Amino acid sequence: MNALPDRRLNAYRPDLAEEALRGTVTAERYVAGTPARVVQPVAALRPKPDSSAGIDTELLFGETVRVLDRANGWAWVKSDFDGYVGYLPEAALDTGTAAATHVVAVPRTFAYSGPDLKTPAAFALSVGSRLTAVGESETRGTRYLTLESGQSVVAGHCLSVGETAGDDYVAIAARFLETPYLWGGRSGFGLDCSALVQLSMMMTGRTAPRDSDMQAAGLGTPIERDALRRGDLVFWKGHVAIMEDEKTILHANGHTMSVAREGLDAAVERIGWLYQQPTGYRRP
Structure with a gap:
């Protein structure tokens, strides 16, 4: 008897499974999933739709997923980055399709309410967060990226998508x-x-x-x-x-x-x- 696929990387339940598993696992129906992206700074991915369940991993701002199911305020998703499967609150997602232009390249940074370090910080961002910049500006010699949501991030804390932080x-x-x-x-x-x-x-x-x-x-x-x-x-x-x-x-x-x-x-x-x-x- 063949072992079932690793549930961390394969989405299947008795009632539903990802289309790629058709013929491998048995489910009532199979879906390809719909695209979405994370809109919270960090979103905890859990093995079941329960906020008291332990965290398996986390998804970062701007990372994309395929949503396989939505129910009772939870979304069952599969990460496009590393294939991890789990549940996160629906509020952590939106269906925006704008492509990311930049990636946060420092361990932590802030999204400010305006292009000025003296304006209030709207939220914090982690390394690896994917941002969509719609403009740039400069204040007192510091360049800022303007995000589609209106906040600003220090440009020097980011890399363009496709760039790397070196090879070490x-x-x-x-x-x-x-x-x-x-x-x-x-x-x-x-x-x-x-x-x-x-x-x-x-x-x-x-x-x-x-x-x-x-x-x-x-x-x-x-x-x-x-x-x-x-x-x-x-x-x-x-x-x-x-x-x-x-x-x-x-x-x-x-x-x-x-x-x-x-x-x-x-x-x-x-x-x-x-x-x-x-x-x-x-x-x-």
């Missing part, structure tokens, strides 16, 4: 040092271990699966511990860390409850008593 994803990961740890978090306001990998790689134009077990199964190629160098990944059961150099790791972790820098040997010893030894090493 480890340097980007280091910019998150001391960011709070958040289970399921995937933003500059709080993130977990695998999100640190995914977001940092995303800003260099590379893709990575969302969860650490997915990364351990197929991100890059396996290597031996004595070959570790900057940019390699160390995996434990349920955890991943980035090698900053041959002896030091960067990781979002529940021990410091933050993104922290730690010696690899010390981390292996500290983590080992509870989660055993590393399960593998990979070079992305």
